[in-house]
Amino acid sequence: MTIDPASFIPPGYTLLLALVLFAIGVVGVLVRRNPIVIFMSIELMLNAVNLAFLAFGHQLMVLSGQIYAFFVLAVAAAEVAIGLAIIMAIFRRREEVDVDRVNLLRW
Template structure:
């Protein structure tokens, strides 16, 4: 018995929403960053499931690109976090309000 692809999409949606909740609820910048990775992975799962359903390789290639962009994003984002921590000695998003109007 095979898996209905809507189930895979539902799993992807659930993981995505957990990632959204993480960004909204947590104040630690690093954990917010991890939640973003969670959202990227949820979308990757949807891409793979739909590629399987359509029988094409294009979705998997997109996943490959998403992975690359996530690596670049992690490198730059963690650099920003290190630089921010050096200047402000905190990773709490509420205390990083220098740009707040």
């Protein structure tokens, strides 16, 4: 019940990649001012988490990794739909979406 060692990727390296991608996503969230790019950075972070799930699924040779990543994917889709709708609503009212100027929940 083993897979070919030549095609096995030790999950330590995959985890390193996931950590780096997650950190880049954090930089994007903290540095950018365009809310859409901030959302894309959040997507990147979710993808890094998916990568970690799948790395462990690969190492342990189980399907649970893919199942959890599937749920992360579904939650990400829902989050994007709502988030982009909120951004659209804000833009429609204020004609701008700079995160520094949009600091009130109602006005």
